[in-house]
Amino acid sequence: MAHVGLIGIGVMGASFAQNLAEEGHSVSMLDRSIEKMQAVADAGKTLKGDLIICKDAEALIKSLPTPRTVLVLVPSGAPLDSVIEMVKPLLDKGDLIADLGNSYYKETERRTAELENLGLYFLGMGISGGAEGARHGPSIMAGGSRESWARVEGALKDAAAKFEGTPCCDWFGPGGSGHFIKMLHNGIEYADMQQIAESYGIMRDGLGMSAGDIADVYxxxxxxxxxxxxxxxxxxxxxxxxxxxxGAMLDIILDKAGQKGTGRWSVVESLHLGQPNSLIAAAVEARNLSAQKDSRLEMETIFGASPTALGNSLGDRVDAINSLEQAMIAAKVCAYIQGFEILNAASNEFEWNLDLAAIARVWRAGCIIRSVFLDEISDVYDNGGRSNLALSPVFGQRLKDHIPALQQVTAASVAHGLHVPAMFAALSFHNMSRTGQSTANMIQGLRDYFGAHTFERLDDLGTAVNGPWHD
Structure with a gap:
């Protein structure tokens, strides 16, 4: 079995070390806290693999068989670079460093190039599932050279979550591809959570339901x-x-949502790729606004509380909950459509040749966004479906069946002052996506009027012309 090093024995690192040891792999551990490592080693005494405490980086490197594999689970950015600088002089050509954190994919590209120039291998791997997933089976998305992936593939597939016996762990391409995929995973996660928060708000404020009753709906x-x-x-x-x-725990939680940057990165990168990403953008904006608690309270004293009861605008409670469920289905489909279109655009732009079906398969278990949709998505792509899921029979039908409910729920919510930015974004995205004749001709006319940017005529496509504005 593999013998690997693991630097960073925090919550995730401790869990992943024990996961590997449970699968029979030996792990040499390094952390600033001897107490943390000792606790992990003590808890793992009955596991099949050894958990070895190392006092410093030199001891860690000496404990590993060559060629060496060093996994790193520390915060991205400067902390990760500091660890790399610490171990780099101790490594030999052919040794491997693998970053299992939430690193920005462009930084992964930089680190890969720098270390490969020194004869070292570098893998950028996104892992999803939180501490529970790290301990009992996460979803793992790797990017880097095939040679570096072959070094750790066996151990990681042992530790990964399994969906019907298949490891939710794969290599997707060179450089930062693995971290890009993890970034988009987190972006979709943002959209999913925002939609759930909006459904909670509709039930709490619009339908007057208690937390316990809302739990029963979910x-x-x-x-x-x-x-x-x-x-x-x-x-x-x-x-x-x-x-x-x-009382209900939910009613005691302060309504200020945190974030660590991956959602924001998803929005920025989608804009660079020229791809719509309105649902994740709405979710990021909602978190930003949630953080402005004092400002929101001051605004409420001036303008009054926004949410009001929905009354019978969605029918009785049973009908309203049924419509809300259908609306959530439609919005969720739109989030996945946008997410996979961004992945496809990145694959083309960076020549990664991403396997969209394989990405969906890796997300079917272990990760935070695992859902029954992902098995269907992998089937669509395995059977030659285009990247736009809306054009597949299964998801196209879902939209036809459930968009009317999304329209109804969104309209009622907006009319009664309930904030549903992600649902509204999903509906607007779908409405514009299905419109053959958009209003962008007005934008082109305005651009040409003030900046002579030119446009194409419907009766002479391919020819750039100016309008008669200044004749």
Whole structure:
């Protein structure tokens, strides 16, 4: 079995070290805290592989068989570069460093080039699933050279989540491709969570439902197309009781959402690629606004509270919940359409030759956005489907069936002051995507009027002309 080094024994690193050891692999550990490493080693005494405590980088490197494999699970940016600078002089040509953090893919490209120039290998690997996934099986997305991937493929597939026996772990291409895919995974995760938050707001503020009743709705949705990890844990979060007050835990949580940057990166990169990304952008903006708690409270005193009850605008509660479920299905489809179109554009732009079906397969278990949709998405691409999922029979039909509900729910929510930016973005995206004759002709006319940027005539396509504005 493989013997690897692992630097960074925080929550994720500790969990992943124990995962590898449980699969029979030996792991040499290095962290600034001896106590953390000792706790991990003590907890892993019954595991099949050894968990070895190393006092410093030199001890770690000496403990590894050649060619060496060093996994790194520390924060991206300067902390990661610091670790690389620490171990680089101790390594020999042919040794491998693998970054398992949430690094920006362009930084991964830089590190790959720098280390390969020294004769070292570098892998950029996104792992998803949180601490629970790291311990019992994450989803793993790797990018780098085929040679470096071959070095660690066996150990990582052992540790990865399994979907019907297939490891949710794969190599996707050179350089930063693995971290780009993880970035988009996190962006879709942002959109998913924002849609769930909006459905919660509609039920809480629009329908006057308690957290417990909302939990029951999420649990019922697990029996249909919305079956997913995030819906499952939304039910658990809504059902939880605060041990201090005895009330709903959800009602005690401050409404300020954090973020670590991957969602924002997804939006920026999609703009560079010329691809729509309105759902993730709406989710990032919503988190930004949530952080402005003091400003929101001041605005509320001036303009009044926004959310008002929906009344019977969506029918009785049963009808309203049914419409909301359908709206969520439509919005979720739109998020995946945008996400996979961005991945396809990146594949073409950077010549990565990404396997979209393989990406969907890797996300089917272990990761945060795992859902029944992903098995269907992999089937679409395996059977030659185009990158635009809306043009596939299964997802095209889903949109036809559920867009009317998204229209109804979004219109009612906006009319009653409920904030549904992700749902609104999904509906606007679909409406514009299905419109053969858009309003961009007005934009082209305006651009030509003030800047002589030219446009094409419908009766003379391919020829750039100016309008008669200044004759």
């Amino acid at each position: 649990k019922s949705w697990m029996n249909g197309p919305l079956n997913s990890y995030l819906i499952e844990i939304a039910g658990e979060v809504a059902a939880a009781t605060d041990p201090k007050t005895g």
